[in-house]
Amino acid sequence: MTGIKSVPDNLSVYYLLLSCTLFLFIAALGPGLYHADISQLTAAHYSLFAHLCHQDPARTFVFMGEPMAVCSRCIGIYIGAFSATILLPVLSLIPEIKKKWELYLFGFATVLNFIDLGGNYIGIWTNTLYSRLVLGILFGLASITLLNRTFFKSKNTEIS
Numbered sequence: 063m064t065g066i067k068s069v070p071d072n073l074s075v076y077y078l079l080l081s082c083t084l085f086l087f088i089a090a091l092g093p094g095l096y097h098a099d100i101s102q103l104t105a106a107h108y109s110l111f112a113h114l115c116h117q118d119p120a121r122t123f124v125f126m127g128e129p130m131a132v133c134s135r136c137i138g139i140y141i142g143a144f145s146a147t148i149l150l151p152v153l154s155l156i157p158e159i160k161k162k163w164e165l166y167l168f169g170f171a172t173v174l175n176f177i178d179l180g181g182n183y184i185g186i187w188t189n190t191l192y193s194r195l196v197l198g199i200l201f202g203l204a205s206i207t208l209l210n211r212t213f214f215k216s217k218n219t220e221i222s
Contacts, residue, residue: 076150076213083144083206090140094126107131123191134191135175138198139205146206153210164207171197171204 088095092107108117108131115132122129123137130137146153175197182189 072213076147079206079209079213080144080147083140083147087137087140087144090130090132090137091125092128092131094124094128094130111136121191121194123195133194135194135198135201138195138200139202141195142199142202142204143206144202145199146203150206150210150213153207154213164204164210168204168208171201175201 089107089110111117111131115136117131118133119129121133121135123134124130132140178189178193178197181187
């Protein structure tokens with residue numbers, strides 16, 4: 063009987079990626095994590111993401127009474143990246159025939175985000191915290207799935 067088995071490659075690098083995406087997700091939640099007025103730690107949360115996100119308060123969710131360290135699209139990206147990292151072993155079970163699906167998903171997510179940005183910019187619609195969050199999650203998922211074949215290889219095996 064033939065089956066598909068997920069064989070890990072670069073497992074230590076995969077665990078490093080998993081740790082990094084978890085750290086980014088938790089740090090992006092901001093100072094609402096600890097409910098204290100510790101200005102030095104609060105400043106660290108915001109400065110960590112200052113060069114990656116515009117941190118516009120009007121486009122930021124509030125978590126436990128404090129604004130997150132990143133905007134709604136960026137927190138979506140971090141949620142999606144962490145979720146996809148967890149799912150990489152399962153995603154590697156998709157048959158090799160569909161090798162380019164990760165690239166198509168990334169292109170689709172990128173185009174959707176640009177359409178959302180452009181439509182909002184020229185006034186066709188106004189995007190919301192939730193629309194930016196969903197598109198960010200899609201982009202984060204798509205970005206990490208590009209690494210799918212780097213960490214796991216699918217191989218046909220004999221199952222007895």
